[in-house]
Amino acid sequence: MDLFSSLSLGFSVALDPFNVLYCFLGVLLGTLVGVLPGIGPTATIAMLLPITFSLNAETALIMLAGIYYGAQYGGSTTAILINLPGESSSAVTAIDGYQMARKGRAGAALATAAIGSFFAGSVATFILAAFAPPLARAALNFGAPEYFSLIVLGLLVSIALAHGSILKALAMIVLGLLLGMVGQDIYTGTPRFTFGVREMFGGLNFVAVAVGVFGIAEILRNLENETEREVGVKKVTNLFLTREDIRRIIGPILRGTGLGSILGILPGGGHILSSFASYSAEKRLSKHPEEFGKGAIEGVAGPESANNAAAQTSFIPLMTLGIPAHPVMALMIGAFILQGITPGPNVINEQPALFWGIIASMWIGNLLLVILNLPLVGLWVKMLSIPYRVLFPAIVLFACIGTFSINQNIYDIYAIAFFGLVGYLLIRFGCEPAPLLLGFVLGPLLEEHLRRAMIISRGDPMIFIERPISATLLGLAVAAVLIAVLPSIRRKRKEVFVEDD
Amino acid sequence: MAAQGLRKGADDAAPPWPWRGFVLVLGTILFFAATVRGLGFLPTVTIATFAVAMSSTRNSVLSSLVIAIGLCVLCYLIFVVGLGMIIPLVGPWLQFGGA
Amino acid sequence: MKSIVTKLAAGLVAVSALTGIALAQEYPSQPVTIVVPFAAGGPTDTVTRLVAAAMSEDLGQQVVVQNVGGAGGTLGAGQVAAAANDGYTLLLHHIGMSTAPALYASLPFDPVTDFAPIGLVTEVPMTVVARKDLEPADIGALITFIKENGENITYGNAGIGAASQLCGLLLQDALEVKMTEVPYQGTGPAMTDLLGGQIDMMCDQTTNTTSQIQAGEIKAYAVTTPERVAILPDLPTLAESGVPDFNLSVWHGLYAPAGTDPAIIERLTASLQAALADESVANSFAELGTAPVAADQATPEALAAQLESQIGLWGEVISAAGVSAQ
Numbered sequence: 073m074d075l076f077s078s079l080s081l082g083f084s085v086a087l088d089p090f091n092v093l094y095c096f097l098g099v100l101l102g103t104l105v106g107v108l109p110g111i112g113p114t115a116t117i118a119m120l121l122p123i124t125f126s127l128n129a130e131t132a133l134i135m136l137a138g139i140y141y142g143a144q145y146g147g148s149t150t151a152i153l154i155n156l157p158g159e160s161s162s163a164v165t166a167i168d169g170y171q172m173a174r175k176g177r178a179g180a181a182l183a184t185a186a187i188g189s190f191f192a193g194s195v196a197t198f199i200l201a202a203f204a205p206p207l208a209r210a211a212l213n214f215g216a217p218e219y220f221s222l223i224v225l226g227l228l229v230s231i232a233l234a235h236g237s238i239l240k241a242l243a244m245i246v247l248g249l250l251l252g253m254v255g256q257d258i259y260t261g262t263p264r265f266t267f268g269v270r271e272m273f274g275g276l277n278f279v280a281v282a283v284g285v286f287g288i289a290e291i292l293r294n295l296e297n298e299t300e301r302e303v304g305v306k307k308v309t310n311l312f313l314t315r316e317d318i319r320r321i322i323g324p325i326l327r328g329t330g331l332g333s334i335l336g337i338l339p340g341g342g343h344i345l346s347s348f349a350s351y352s353a354e355k356r357l358s359k360h361p362e363e364f365g366k367g368a369i370e371g372v373a374g375p376e377s378a379n380n381a382a383a384q385t386s387f388i389p390l391m392t393l394g395i396p397a398h399p400v401m402a403l404m405i406g407a408f409i410l411q412g413i414t415p416g417p418n419v420i421n422e423q424p425a426l427f428w429g430i431i432a433s434m435w436i437g438n439l440l441l442v443i444l445n446l447p448l449v450g451l452w453v454k455m456l457s458i459p460y461r462v463l464f465p466a467i468v469l470f471a472c473i474g475t476f477s478i479n480q481n482i483y484d485i486y487a488i489a490f491f492g493l494v495g496y497l498l499i500r501f502g503c504e505p506a507p508l509l510l511g512f513v514l515g516p517l518l519e520e521h522l523r524r525a526m527i528i529s530r531g532d533p534m535i536f537i538e539r540p541i542s543a544t545l546l547g548l549a550v551a552a553v554l555i556a557v558l559p560s561i562r563r564k565r566k567e568v569f570v571e572d573d
Numbered sequence: 574m575a576a577q578g579l580r581k582g583a584d585d586a587a588p589p590w591p592w593r594g595f596v597l598v599l600g601t602i603l604f605f606a607a608t609v610r611g612l613g614f615l616p617t618v619t620i621a622t623f624a625v626a627m628s629s630t631r632n633s634v635l636s637s638l639v640i641a642i643g644l645c646v647l648c649y650l651i652f653v654v655g656l657g658m659i660i661p662l663v664g665p666w667l668q669f670g671g672a
Numbered sequence: 673m674k675s676i677v678t679k680l681a682a683g684l685v686a687v688s689a690l691t692g693i694a695l696a697q698e699y700p701s702q703p704v705t706i707v708v709p710f711a712a713g714g715p716t717d718t719v720t721r722l723v724a725a726a727m728s729e730d731l732g733q734q735v736v737v738q739n740v741g742g743a744g745g746t747l748g749a750g751q752v753a754a755a756a757n758d759g760y761t762l763l764l765h766h767i768g769m770s771t772a773p774a775l776y777a778s779l780p781f782d783p784v785t786d787f788a789p790i791g792l793v794t795e796v797p798m799t800v801v802a803r804k805d806l807e808p809a810d811i812g813a814l815i816t817f818i819k820e821n822g823e824n825i826t827y828g829n830a831g832i833g834a835a836s837q838l839c840g841l842l843l844q845d846a847l848e849v850k851m852t853e854v855p856y857q858g859t860g861p862a863m864t865d866l867l868g869g870q871i872d873m874m875c876d877q878t879t880n881t882t883s884q885i886q887a888g889e890i891k892a893y894a895v896t897t898p899e900r901v902a903i904l905p906d907l908p909t910l911a912e913s914g915v916p917d918f919n920l921s922v923w924h925g926l927y928a929p930a931g932t933d934p935a936i937i938e939r940l941t942a943s944l945q946a947a948l949a950d951e952s953v954a955n956s957f958a959e960l961g962t963a964p965v966a967a968d969q970a971t972p973e974a975l976a977a978q979l980e981s982q983i984g985l986w987g988e989v990i991s992a993a994g995v996s997a998q
Contacts, residue, residue, distance in 0.1 A: 108651065118712035118739060119658065121721065212868030256743070258831055259855050273743035288598065295594035295628060339864050393867060394883055396860045399711065405860075409718045409879075412959055416883025461632045462640055465625040466647075468598060469618060472605045473648055477658050480740055481747075485606035489599045520857070527854050528826055528871065665756070
């Protein structure tokens, strides 16, 4: 079956009014849970799984997929408005998005996120439709050594994430790596830094750490001096984008979409890298790197696009090979099985209506999302007019309940309090929380792949150089370091540093 | 360096440490973790919201109470009714006549 | 303000009084929760949700599945062990219930004394699989190949205490050979690397391997059960292929906290048997490459016997292999 007839089959399924309705319900629910801090698509899909029993397979999966990419849209909303990211991807959006909101540009930031997401989602869905099987095959060439090299490259390039001192950024990454080590060693089962608490065997929960260092720390900062100055974000001036804004976001959206699409295909953690990678790339390419971290619109456009493109292409390994790229995809596998379909290489041939129906529904879903979200921008921004003294207790409680609902693990909530304090101290001492999160997310992956590569090669480090993809990635990493230490660049960095003072 | 360290804290002088925020916000999060299983969803959310709201000098006792009850209803509707979260509404510590 | 406090207190008392009355009425008068000690979407979760849906119909009450993952399933199990023994909180756990005492030195619960067994649910067969370009043509050749190459063979598993690791331990034990074990975080990434030819072999549940085997993406050599499996009829058993008495399946059992009223246990056993007899459950299980256990196995006695014998077996295998999770 060629692409055209496949897609027309897909659209005939996806445009069924009943399916459109459930697609809409999915993206609406996704947007709403994405907006709620703490609670993410994983928890929502897990909770809604039983409801989908009564639906037929296409409808159920169209709806669940809608929740997932809808949540990617919604997740950026709270990151921008109240500095409360719900997932690793929106943590990056929070860096510049929240600064834009503080300057009264929340509307522009939200609109940028929606437009970038829509474009990225549509393009990535096209990639999924046109090239899914060969791309999935290609991604299988990525073994432990390749992932290790990719993460090394990501870490080195991402030092650009911070906008102050390199030393502090490095310290934050290392702290993040250390925090990432908490939990059971997956190779020997030895618990590390768990203080004998069984609830910590699984490691620190990402959402708890992110909510703490961003959201709770921000609340503490706002409570510093509230009698003297207006807290929270400034009054919103204009809702939509200026001509200048549009000119500035085109490049980042295109690059973010490309980066995200490629990284999303890699099942071993590529989607996690996408928004971080896009942010670093934009900062490197920007003529005004000093604006990053202070409300650069490129810092919202790039990562948001990358994140949504990756969300869409991470369906590729699931739908063509039946392997999950991350917990949400694992849940989708569960949903397939509950519908009596075993996900695997045969789904595309045995269930063409389902396969192409889901893909076609993604376009419809993305369209619905942008229609839904652009008007919502006005509504969300209005939410900022709620007095802060009412808003912040709600943020704290939503964060606690949302995080608790993920695993029903009370230590995750203790972690929020601890990282709220840590995050606040970091702000006081001028350290950036973003590199810390990066280290926290990538540290365990780095270790896992390094050790696995060494087990497979029986201790021979040459495996990283002998394999061509790995060698290329490591070469790029070396090049990145060389560029960073070249004198001219260093001078440029110093200037940034001086301006910061 | 010192100026840079406090760059994000304030524009000119170092702001005071938010002790009240530390105690009430962080304390409440710990309280929430310690009691959500025992007291149950409704009492814990209400008490926690009240305490957090009190950490702002702009909230009076009355307005904190109003926020607490309003938010408790909202959280109940969103998480328990809307998302079907499994959690005892009133926990075992409060069930005098029960099991 | 005082009136609000009074009203709130009155409300609390009313709610707690209601729950008090509810508990006294005939079981089940409120939704029953089955805790799965693993993440949603995994094979155990799927099995549980299928059974829970069928049990809801029989009990006339909603049966809700709650995922409490972490620490190899011991977190969720510990939570149920400590839960009220009123029949409203149950546990569906797999073979890990019997390996936990050997793997975890300080376990917060005792699998035998802290639980009241309700019945076995299903026994999922496992399959010995390999990357599709591994040389040996059949299980006989594979055994020779394993014995010759030993540690040069990379063998993937889903982590400490996972069924795939247990199968590997048992197989290496039976063949008296050591392979290089490559642990992953869960079956998904391990299967990814097997598909990509990054590792040589794996032994995993039919729930995870069947679709890949049927698509020809991986090579299957044998099943671990004493009888062949209906969905993969061409695969020989290990026992018939020169590894006598090899018998391994990932058995799942349903438990209540110890001290639950025997009448409630009886009701739950009947409900479990009804669910397993349900045709749609059997069909969904078949899709997963497994089958519900016979009615005489879905009993407290059968589960208790299974648990006890498995704790003994795994205690020996695990301590001989020197594996520990803490």
